[in-house]
Amino acid sequence: MAKYTCSICGYVYDEVAGDPDRGIAPGTKWEDVPEDWTCPLCGAVKADFVEEKRNKEPVKKDVNVVENEADSMREMSFGEVSALCSNLSKGCTKQYRSEEGELFSQLAEFYKTISSNAGEGGLKDISLLVEQDLASGYPAANPIAADVSDRGALRALVWGEKVTRILNSILSRYDKQQDSLLEGTHIYVCDICGFIYIGDELPDICPVCKVPNKKIIEVMRG
Amino acid sequence: MHAVRNISLCTKDCLCLYVCPTGATDTETGQIDASKCLDGCRICVDACPSHAISLVPEEFPAQQEKTEAVRKSLLSLAESKIKQEKMAAAIEMKSDNPGLRQLAKAISISNRLMAEDLIRESGYMLPQSQNVQDFLQSLLDTDQPEGFPKEAAERLLEILKKDKNKEDKKMDENKTLDNLMEAFAGESQANRKYLAYSKKAEKDGKLNAAKLFKAASDAETIHALKHFEVAGKVSSTADNLKDGIAGETHEYQDMYPDFVKTAEAEGNKAALTSFTYAMRAEEVHAKLYRDALENIDQTEEVFYYLCPVCGNIEKVRPDKCSICGVPGDRFIQY
Numbered sequence: 001m002a003k004y005t006c007s008i009c010g011y012v013y014d015e016v017a018g019d020p021d022r023g024i025a026p027g028t029k030w031e032d033v034p035e036d037w038t039c040p041l042c043g044a045v046k047a048d049f050v051e052e053k054r055n056k057e058p059v060k061k062d063v064n065v066v067e068n069e070a071d072s073m074r075e076m077s078f079g080e081v082s083a084l085c086s087n088l089s090k091g092c093t094k095q096y097r098s099e100e101g102e103l104f105s106q107l108a109e110f111y112k113t114i115s116s117n118a119g120e121g122g123l124k125d126i127s128l129l130v131e132q133d134l135a136s137g138y139p140a141a142n143p144i145a146a147d148v149s150d151r152g153a154l155r156a157l158v159w160g161e162k163v164t165r166i167l168n169s170i171l172s173r174y175d176k177q178q179d180s181l182l183e184g185t186h187i188y189v190c191d192i193c194g195f196i197y198i199g200d201e202l203p204d205i206c207p208v209c210k211v212p213n214k215k216i217i218e219v220m221r222g
Numbered sequence: 223m224h225a226v227r228n229i230s231l232c233t234k235d236c237l238c239l240y241v242c243p244t245g246a247t248d249t250e251t252g253q254i255d256a257s258k259c260l261d262g263c264r265i266c267v268d269a270c271p272s273h274a275i276s277l278v279p280e281e282f283p284a285q286q287e288k289t290e291a292v293r294k295s296l297l298s299l300a301e302s303k304i305k306q307e308k309m310a311a312a313i314e315m316k317s318d319n320p321g322l323r324q325l326a327k328a329i330s331i332s333n334r335l336m337a338e339d340l341i342r343e344s345g346y347m348l349p350q351s352q353n354v355q356d357f358l359q360s361l362l363d364t365d366q367p368e369g370f371p372k373e374a375a376e377r378l379l380e381i382l383k384k385d386k387n388k389e390d391k392k393m394d395e396n397k398t399l400d401n402l403m404e405a406f407a408g409e410s411q412a413n414r415k416y417l418a419y420s421k422k423a424e425k426d427g428k429l430n431a432a433k434l435f436k437a438a439s440d441a442e443t444i445h446a447l448k449h450f451e452v453a454g455k456v457s458s459t460a461d462n463l464k465d466g467i468a469g470e471t472h473e474y475q476d477m478y479p480d481f482v483k484t485a486e487a488e489g490n491k492a493a494l495t496s497f498t499y500a501m502r503a504e505e506v507h508a509k510l511y512r513d514a515l516e517n518i519d520q521t522e523e524v525f526y527y528l529c530p531v532c533g534n535i536e537k538v539r540p541d542k543c544s545i546c547g548v549p550g551d552r553f554i555q556y
Contacts, residue, residue: 076297078367079304080337084346084357087338091349095278096226096253100349100381103374107361114367121309123322126329129302129309137302141295153292156343160299160336167332174325182321187328194335196328219331221324 003052004030008162008169009042009207013049038173042207043198045169082111127171133164159193162208166196187219223277224259225266227252231274238266238275285353288345296344303337306330350385358382402453409446413439463515470508474501499532502545506534527553 001015013019013033018026019040024033030051038045076084085108092101138161145153174181181198188197193209195216202213227238229252238247238254246258247266254266254275267275310330314323345353358379362372420435450456457465478501485494510526527536530553532546540550 076341077301077304079308080297080300080341081361083300083304083334083337084341086334087342088346088349088354090338091342091347095349097349100378103378104349106371106374107378110369110371114369115304116308116311120312122313123326126306126309129306133299133302137295137299141292141299144289144291144295148289148292150286150288150292152286152343152347153288153296156296156339157299160303160340163332163336167329170325179319179321182325187324189328189331189335191335193339194332196332219324219328221320222327 001027002030004049005052006039006042006044007048007050008044008165009039011039011041011207012052041203042166042195043170044166045173048165048169078111078115082108082115085111123171123174127168127175130164130168130171134161134168138164159208163194163196166208170196170198188216189219190216223262223279224256225254225264225275226278227254228274228276229253231272232270233272233274235271237269237271241265241269282348282350285345285347285351288343293344296340300337300340300344303333303340307333307337350382355379355382399453402449403455406446406449406453406455409442409449413442413446415439416442460515460518463511463518466511467508467515470504470511474504474508478504499534499546503529503533503535506536506545510535510537526556528556529553 003015004013005011006013013030015029016026018024018028019033019037020026022037022040024037030049033046035046039048085104089101089104089108092098092104138157141157142154142161145157185198185200188202189195190197190206190209190211192211192215193206195206195208197203197216202216205212206216225246227247232252242248242265243263244258244260246255246260249255262277264277267277307330310326310333313326314330317323317326345351346357348354358375361370361375362379366372416435416439420432420439423429423432423435456462478497481497482494482501485491485497524537527539527550529535529543529546529548531548532543534543534545536544536553539553539555542549543553
């Protein structure tokens, strides 16, 4: 009997225990768990699980860094400037600086408006970027941050990579199940780390950043 | 550092109203009045059972320096997240399918949050940091698209720079505080040194020099007391007694035992005696301070008797000093 760990949130599927709440009897082998079974904590698909005895480190892939991009000192796009300003606005609010928060918000809105017309593409294009982030973006960034012991950067990378993996599995589930994935259920986004949850019952805490679920906000159909 | 109330945590126990010495917590705005709040007082912070009150630091710890490589790799990921945010936002706007619109909205929000986090970690954690000021300045220094809210950026720079100046001033104040304490130490030593010189001059019959040393010694006391007071080191008598206990305890438990050992090892008998007397006397002093603190409101007069040789203090005139053996009649009454 083996155990399988969710690479997103750390939930462990134990073949001995099964998942009786979701109709998986104790003693069910991993290969007999239905393909549409998902992680009870974070909704990740079976493919996101790794067998526990296996080395936890992901297999090292050849890292394709897009050289010219990494080498040139790049200006931020309007969209990035907007995200910088909206985050600084949140930073001001945390320090009870309401005037400054309002001003950064104003800047964030301005840059968001002028950058929004540039978005073109479908879910497929988003999927391609998600795959690229997972295949090269994070594998390239992680060792760079680890090399200089940049704890803050590593933290952001760990959270972001988990959220991106969840997004990847949601996109592939939607690709297969289409609208039936979303029918009669709810979608939530963690306001702290961006974790997306599709389901009826929220976990008590965000499986990625561990914030209590009052910070996980429902996205309404509109 | 003034206190702020996190109104979403406040459970209206209202202890802060009763403990605040200035009434800064008693407002109708839900927030604490920063103009009345005492810098660093934190009585309300510790009293609040809901942990709804905290102090906002004026100075935050320095952010970790970001290497160019870390910055680039984080911003490169952020760029991808922003592209995804925009694609998802476009789907949300254009699709006829309500389910897809809902999913796209969630993807757009999620990517925005990841991008914010990555950019923040690339060196823009604190709004008042130099990095952020440089960023705002760069917006003002370069051509921006039409409709750019220039006044917002200018006002932000103005506020954040003022903050920086305050910090610099605070550093100067800290330097002055250090200087006051250094001057206090110097003047205190000079006071005792001149007193020693005065005694020597008196013994040698040089009475004018003795008088001058005595006057100078008193002058240094005046300076020392003033520096100490300006540095804000004189608190309530109860706190001063606590400080006395701490100081004497450190001396008899940590400082003098080491000094005694070294004097013994080096065979310096005079120093050994001087340190031993002081060590034992400081232990007595600590105990007397503790008694005084416990009986701080006692009005009945207490007398203290000082041994002029070793510095021992007794509350009853002894037959002889319990530390150095000097006859009790030589003790000085206070």
